[in-house]
Amino acid sequence: MSNAYYIFKKDVKSLFMSPLAYVVMAVFFCVSSFLLVAGMEEASMRGAFGLIATMLIFIMPFLTMRSFAEEFASGTDELLMTSPVTSGQLVAGKFMAVMALAGAIIALSGQYALIIGIYGDPDWGPALTGYAGLLLLSGALASLGVYCSSLTRSQPAAAVSAFGLALLLIVIRAAQSAVDALAASFTGSAAAEAVAKALSSVLEAAGVLDHYFDFEKGVIDSTHVVYYVAFILLFLFFTARRLDSKRF
Amino acid sequence: MLEVKNVTKNYGGLRAVDGVSFRLEKGEALGLLGPNAAGKTTLMRIMAGYLPADGGSVLLDGMDIAESPVAVKRRLGYLPEIPPLYNDMTVKSYLLFASEIKGVPKQSRASRADEVMERTGVADVAGRLIRNISKGYRQRVGLAQAMIHNPDVLILDEPTVGLDPNQIIEIRNLIKELSETNTILLSSHILTEVSATCDRVVILNEGRVAAVDTQEGLARRLRGGDALTVEVAGAKPGEAAQAFMSIDGVDGVEPASEVAPGSERFTVSCRAGFDARGSIFHKTAASGWTLLELSRDSISLEDVFIKLTADEEASSDE
Numbered sequence: 001m002s003n004a005y006y007i008f009k010k011d012v013k014s015l016f017m018s019p020l021a022y023v024v025m026a027v028f029f030c031v032s033s034f035l036l037v038a039g040m041e042e043a044s045m046r047g048a049f050g051l052i053a054t055m056l057i058f059i060m061p062f063l064t065m066r067s068f069a070e071e072f073a074s075g076t077d078e079l080l081m082t083s084p085v086t087s088g089q090l091v092a093g094k095f096m097a098v099m100a101l102a103g104a105i106i107a108l109s110g111q112y113a114l115i116i117g118i119y120g121d122p123d124w125g126p127a128l129t130g131y132a133g134l135l136l137l138s139g140a141l142a143s144l145g146v147y148c149s150s151l152t153r154s155q156p157a158a159a160v161s162a163f164g165l166a167l168l169l170i171v172i173r174a175a176q177s178a179v180d181a182l183a184a185s186f187t188g189s190a191a192a193e194a195v196a197k198a199l200s201s202v203l204e205a206a207g208v209l210d211h212y213f214d215f216e217k218g219v220i221d222s223t224h225v226v227y228y229v230a231f232i233l234l235f236l237f238f239t240a241r242r243l244d245s246k247r248f
Numbered sequence: 249m250l251e252v253k254n255v256t257k258n259y260g261g262l263r264a265v266d267g268v269s270f271r272l273e274k275g276e277a278l279g280l281l282g283p284n285a286a287g288k289t290t291l292m293r294i295m296a297g298y299l300p301a302d303g304g305s306v307l308l309d310g311m312d313i314a315e316s317p318v319a320v321k322r323r324l325g326y327l328p329e330i331p332p333l334y335n336d337m338t339v340k341s342y343l344l345f346a347s348e349i350k351g352v353p354k355q356s357r358a359s360r361a362d363e364v365m366e367r368t369g370v371a372d373v374a375g376r377l378i379r380n381i382s383k384g385y386r387q388r389v390g391l392a393q394a395m396i397h398n399p400d401v402l403i404l405d406e407p408t409v410g411l412d413p414n415q416i417i418e419i420r421n422l423i424k425e426l427s428e429t430n431t432i433l434l435s436s437h438i439l440t441e442v443s444a445t446c447d448r449v450v451i452l453n454e455g456r457v458a459a460v461d462t463q464e465g466l467a468r469r470l471r472g473g474d475a476l477t478v479e480v481a482g483a484k485p486g487e488a489a490q491a492f493m494s495i496d497g498v499d500g501v502e503p504a505s506e507v508a509p510g511s512e513r514f515t516v517s518c519r520a521g522f523d524a525r526g527s528i529f530h531k532t533a534a535s536g537w538t539l540l541e542l543s544r545d546s547i548s549l550e551d552v553f554i555k556l557t558a559d560e561e562a563s564s565d566e
Contacts, residue, residue, distance in 0.1 A: 002348075014334070014337075075330045076333065083321060084321040084322040
């Protein structure tokens with residue numbers, strides 16, 4: 001596993017040495033602080049969490065776009081892929097590096113909790129579970145973004161596709177009513193109806209943001225945890241397969 | 249030591265590498281020579297484990313790179329055509345990173361980095377950012393990266409491309425030095441490069457092996473015997489050619505390039521083992537002609553290369 005750590009270390013250094021990380025952080029805190037103050041009605045973290053979650057959807061693609069696309073574009077993947085490092089170690093290191101930066105941003109957003117704590121008396125239970133939810137959500141977005149980055153040598157293409165896929169996975173429930181209507185029209189065929197019903201329940205459970213809301217209410221439901229962990233592992237697995245398809 | 253067995257690779261409909269086989273023996277320096285787009289880079293990428301082959305296999309001491317990539321890669325050093333450098337790292341931190349992922353034990357990483365920087369002559373830029381160093385240094389840092397884990401086999405893809413003449417000589421000397429301790433496979437489309445550094449040559453053309461031999465062997469095989477350049481003055485047209493043709497051991501007489509009026513120039517080819525120079529001299533002297541030039545052409549790798557690749561084209565056109 002030390003190979004994954006070396007990749008992690010290299011990527012973290014390069015992330016924190018690039019202006020991109022600081023621009024992203026600056027934008028993140030300017031916009032979320034403004035919205036938080038402008039819309040605050042009570043001393044609770046609820047509003048802040050919603051904001052941070054929304055902002056993460058916008059900024060994560062910029063943190064993940066470099067991951068593999070930059071290596072492909074500069075030819076440095078020839079060093080990584082001809083070194084005695086497995087695809088799994090490579091993907092794990094890259095994912096953890098993005099998570100270090102995302103984690104730093106989420107940790108810095110702890111200033112909101114601090115300020116709210118000074119001027120009010122928020123409920124700390126939901127604050128803690130809210131942070132757990134943010135970490136899992138950012139993990140899901142990171143794995144999706146790293147996967148998109150492994151598909152192309154163009155960083156903009158990686159960012160746009162990661163953002164588009166994330167949006168699609170957020171609004172995917174909208175398709176449920178159409179599938180339900182379709183299921184209702186399949187009165188003749190039991191098999192087709194069953195397929196449509198199964199699809200409907202998949203759509204209901206697939207939304208990447210839907211699983212987050214319980215966390216900010218202070219509830220840790222194992223379903224949601226399992227969803228995020230499975231989501232992350234699935235996309236990291238896809239990424240490793242993608243690399244293997246390019247080489248051994 | 250490193251065996252390439254019937255390796256094939258397709259890009260879409262194009263067959264980039266077509267059933268290539270050869271062996272790299274321990275301790276030798278082998279040159280992979282071919283025109284641009286002959287499949288050299290693709291073949292080297294397959295050998296380094298960057299690309300999977302569509303068919304065939306690459307074996308290091310019998311270990312298949314497709315089956316145990318990690319174990320094989322630990323013993324291979326690879327310098328791609330474009331050195332795989334991180335612009336935002338310093339030379340030293342880059343080499344330390346390379347030593348980490350290539351499995352150099354922790355306690356010897358710093359000393360290995362210093363050693364390869366010394367050998368490749370980049371120690372004076374150790375602390376500079378890679379984005380700020382010259383092309384010659386970039387190439388050498390790339391080579392340092394390939395050597396950092398002291399691999400048994402070094403695969404170098406066009407190591408001197410884009411360098412100025414002085415830098416080319418430096419890199420060649422370094423490769424020669426390395427070839428005393430390591431097994432080296434080096435690709436180039438420049439013939440003098442290969443003749444300067446390699447023991448044996450594999451000529452690759454249109455994805456296929458056109459020839460594998462030592463340089464002398466290739467020359468001998470192609471030529472059969474010597475070719476002589478003869479220039480005479482004072483002979484009637486056609487007379488001299490006829491006279492040379494009658495010499496024992498002479499295979500053919502070809503009129504060569506235009507010369508001044510009154511003299512003629514020929515390329516006289518001889519059968520292997522015959523040296524017709526003496527007979528030519530006596531013949532011209534006896535006929536009262538003046539011998540202006542008589543020299544033996546040594547066939548160069550250049551000629552071998554052009555001949556082999558031209559033959560390939562001719563046969564593929566049929």
